[in-house]
Amino acid sequence: MDDDMRELYQEVILDHGKNPRNFRQPEDANCEARGNNPLCGDQLTVYLKVDEGRLIRDAAFEGRGCAISMASASMMTQIVCGKTVSQVQSLFDKFHKLCTGEMEEFPQDEFTDDMEKLRVMSGVRRFPMRVKCATLSWHTMNAAASGHNETTTE
């Protein structure tokens, strides 16, 4: 069990949790959504700057939550920047499967490098109650990119 704990709370996660990247509200963001986990009351807002070609130029977030949710949001903002909305939607699908343990190995494709980075989050698969902590920011980003302003993990 201690191994599972160490896998869940890897250095990378603790680092992103303590010092989240892109923790800010960009002035020129044109998409934003609020994510809410009614189970624990955690909330975050994801901001995106999406250009006419549906390319994400900037991604940032603000909010409060556990180490897992802060780290996941932080890593997400780094990864989605420079990708198109449809690319990040495919990536979200893979990330979701990684977190729930539905898929452990992913085929070689354009997302291979990103998935390798995101693999540090896969420790949540052994903690079903915590999967939503890892996916809240992605759900919220997805809502923002799709033009919805509110989302919950329910």
Next chain:
Amino acid sequence: MDATLSNIDLERSSYDVDAIRAEFPILASEFNGYPLTFLDSGASAQKPECVLRCMDDVYRRSYANVHRGAYALSQAATDYYEGARKTVARYLNARSDDEIVFTQNVTAAINLVAHSYGRNFLERGDEVIISQMEHHANIVPWQLLRDEIGIELKVAPIDEAGNLLLDQLAEMFSHKTKLVSLTHVSNVLGTIVPIKKVIDLAHERDIPVLIDGAQGIVHTRVDVQDLDAEFYAFTGHKLYGPSGIGVLYGKKDLLNTMPPYQGGGDMIERVTFEKTTYRDAPARFEAGTPPIVEAAGLAAAIDYVDGIGMENISSHEQELLNYATERLNEVDGITIYGEAQHKAGIISFTLDKVHPHDIATIVDSRGVSVRAGHHCAQPLMDWYGVAATTRASFGMYSNKQDVDALVDGIKYVKEIFS
């Protein structure tokens, strides 16, 4: 530190916590390779052997629907169900069994009062007073009523330690105040509210009072005649009984002026398509097949609690609370929420730089079950300016080792986050 002193205190009492623990089968189990340290009794308590056996026996030997058949088995089940009502009435010192309405839980009991009493005796502009430290179950039903008929919801303040500010509450009373609905014990802070004083103050102005006893019934002895509240609600599963059954105590004359909440079988005198007449309380509030076996289980739980004595349970929990407060205060970075003068066995805290969910997951890996989150009391969390806390809550079976395991778990959290 005073750990030795607390040791002696715990040993000195005649309370045999080991014997009690032996009655709760689940406490012998292991989780994640560690013995179970169950510190979430405030959410739902574990069940003693006698409750499990009683419910199993009723299903095996005495089960049929109640109040129906002219056959022996239905009579046997009815005896269990109505016998449970007598047990509850006796335990609460109610004047009559008819003052005990079985509901699904406290939430259902409060909704019953909000619908039946609220819709019929309150009108636009009338005020219901609650407090800052209510559970959502004693907030949302009144908001629904507010949105429906236009009542005002007023919130009595607390101080930083979590004491209800009685003087300020009394000043809120006006000719428009039609109900005070108040928790007995805060599920987050552990505050034991001096409800007797509140009830007396309210009664000076002829204002009826509903007490949410979800936590109160578990930690204190409740005598409804002494308290004199119009309504007192509690739930079975926190009192070592099954889930799915709760109790609304109500003064008989008042209950009989209230219209039914839900319609159906068992609550009627005579039904025609033109007109239906209703039975007196409690039957008029118990439409449909009730939680028969759950009632029997609740009665078994009450008998068990009564056998040990609520006063003994309370003082055991009090010693544990003092011990836990001391031990948690030894840990750097811990902040305890709720330092009221009178507290029950509930302790909420935060740890610097670590979110309560991370704490709960990590201590769980050492077999320790604690609650993390807003505890269905978001307005209270907002008032303290925190999103969530970690909460340890004790039951009659909790012991010093449980507290030690929690403190060790928190040290492990700090190790991971260091």
